[in-house]
Amino acid sequence: MKNVLRTLVYEDEVSLTLIDSTEIVREAIRLHSLTRPSAIALGKALTVMVYAGACLKDPDRSISVSVRGNGEGGEISVSGNGRLQMRGYIGNPVVPALPGESDEDAERRCLGSEGTLTVIRDDGYGRPFVGSCLLPDSGLIDRAFEAYYRVSEQLPAKIASVVRMEGENCAFAGAAVLQPLPFASEKVLNSLPTEAELGEIAEQISALGPGKCAQTYFSAKSAVLEEREAAYKCNCSREYLSGVLVSLGKEELEDILRKDGEIRVHCHYCNTDYRFTREDVDKLFP
Numbered sequence: 465m466k467n468v469l470r471t472l473v474y475e476d477e478v479s480l481t482l483i484d485s486t487e488i489v490r491e492a493i494r495l496h497s498l499t500r501p502s503a504i505a506l507g508k509a510l511t512v513m514v515y516a517g518a519c520l521k522d523p524d525r526s527i528s529v530s531v532r533g534n535g536e537g538g539e540i541s542v543s544g545n546g547r548l549q550m551r552g553y554i555g556n557p558v559v560p561a562l563p564g565e566s567d568e569d570a571e572r573r574c575l576g577s578e579g580t581l582t583v584i585r586d587d588g589y590g591r592p593f594v595g596s597c598l599l600p601d602s603g604l605i606d607r608a609f610e611a612y613y614r615v616s617e618q619l620p621a622k623i624a625s626v627v628r629m630e631g632e633n634c635a636f637a638g639a640a641v642l643q644p645l646p647f648a649s650e651k652v653l654n655s656l657p658t659e660a661e662l663g664e665i666a667e668q669i670s671a672l673g674p675g676k677c678a679q680t681y682f683s684a685k686s687a688v689l690e691e692r693e694a695a696y697k698c699n700c701s702r703e704y705l706s707g708v709l710v711s712l713g714k715e716e717l718e719d720i721l722r723k724d725g726e727i728r729v730h731c732h733y734c735n736t737d738y739r740f741t742r743e744d745v746d747k748l749f750p
Contacts, residue, residue, distance in 0.1 A: 466691040468518055468548060469674035473682040474655070477648040480682060481518060481641040482666075482674035483694070485511040488550055489627055489637040491696035495735045500629050501559040502537055504567055505574035507627035508605040509542045510552045511639045514694045515623070516609075517544035520585075527585045531608060533599050535576030541732070548694035551733040567629065572603035581608045583616065619643060624662035628670070636670040640677075698734035705729050705738050706748055714749045721745060 467484040489507035492498065498506065509531060516527050523546035531540040538555020559574050582596040595616030600607045606623040613621045625639035640662050644653055657665065665681050672680060675691070709717060709727065720727050727740040 466693055467674065468514060468690075468692045468694050469678060470518060470689045470691075471678055472689065473642075473678070474648070474652045477645055477652045478656070479641075479643045479645065479689075480678060481515050481639075481643075482669055482677055483511060483514050483639045483641075484669050484674060485514055485637045485639065485694065486634060486670075488514070488694060488696045489634045492552060493632070493634060495696075496553060496557045498554070498632070499558045500561045500632050501565075501570035501574050502554050502557045503629060503632065503634060504571050504627045505535075505537050505559075505605065506540055506542070506552055506554040506557075507634065507637050508571065508625045509540050510550050510696070511625045511627070511637055512605060512609045512623060512641075513542040513544045513550055513552070514548060515639060515641045516583075517546060517548050517550065517694070518690075518692065520546035522588060523547045525586050525588055527583065529584075530582045531575065531579070531599070531605070532582075533574075533576035533579035533603070535572070535574045535603065537574030537576075540575075543733075548692055549697035549699070550694060551696060551698045553732045553735075561632075567627070568604070571605065575599070575603045575605065575608070577601040577603050581612050583612060613643075622656060622659070622662055624659065624666040626663065626666045626669075628667075636667075638666055638669040640666040640669070698731060698736075700731040700734060700736065702738055706740075709740065709745070710748050714745070717745050717748075 469482045471480050473480045488510055492506055493503050526545040528543035536559045540554050542552035544550040579599040580596050585593045587593055597612045597615040600611050606625055610623050613619050621641055621643040623641050628636045669677050721742050729738040
């Protein structure tokens with residue numbers, strides 16, 4: 465299913481991205497057994513990561529984001545690639561829900577008001593780009609990513625992501641992102657939706673879908689730049705990890721085997737455990 469739409473609006477001076485990330489967030493909840501606050505925080509980070517992945521110019525390029533705040537959620541780590549395959553985890557997947565707490569307050573409690581957001585992006589030039597910014601004291605994922613784009617990329621963006629929970633299940637997740645192009649006029653910049661208005665538009669993706677939403681709220685008449693499918697997909701595998709173990713060398717692996725009897729590798733992104741016995745290691749070094 466095509467769940468990401470990108471097009472140009474406001475006389476082709478602003479890039480618009482509309483995302484329905486519901487299934488991505490549901491998969492994250494399933495894999496990590498997330499409570500409601502943890503699901504909101506990680507879900508929003510994964511949703512905005514879809515936008516970051518859509519901006520990559522090559523399907524083989526990748527981008528990773530680490531959000532380290534002083535909130536109850538601990539580190540939030542999300543990554544994706546140009547194929548829009550997303551994955552992520554949160555340090556504390558079971559931040560407790562509080563009675564009567566709003567989604568926004570739950571997100572603030574997870575993220576905290578101090579810390580950093582760091583981006584590592586593979587642009588294909590041999591050395592990855594690394595950028596970072598301080599987390600704004602709002603304690604909100606959208607404002608953190610906006611700060612990064614403004615400070616590190618010098619490409620201001622307006623971001624409104626939504627994770628609507630029913631109990632500990634995700635009813636809907638999505639985002640609306642507007643990024644003015646460098647030549648955007650002052651008139652266009654002054655006519656962009658407010659933060660609250662963009663949030664309402666993001667909510668409507670649930671009912672209308674990205675395409676209809678673009679037409680309804682932005683009178684999108686330009687040719688759609690792209691419609692694509694984003695999904696939660698971890699790139700770990702036993703074969704991949706076998707290669708990682710080989711790179712460590714047989715001597716180091718033998719040390720681990722002597723101490724622990726086996727080698728255990730845990731993938732935080734998909735919450736999968738891999739075990740390698742002495743027999744497995746011997747096969748790696750025929």
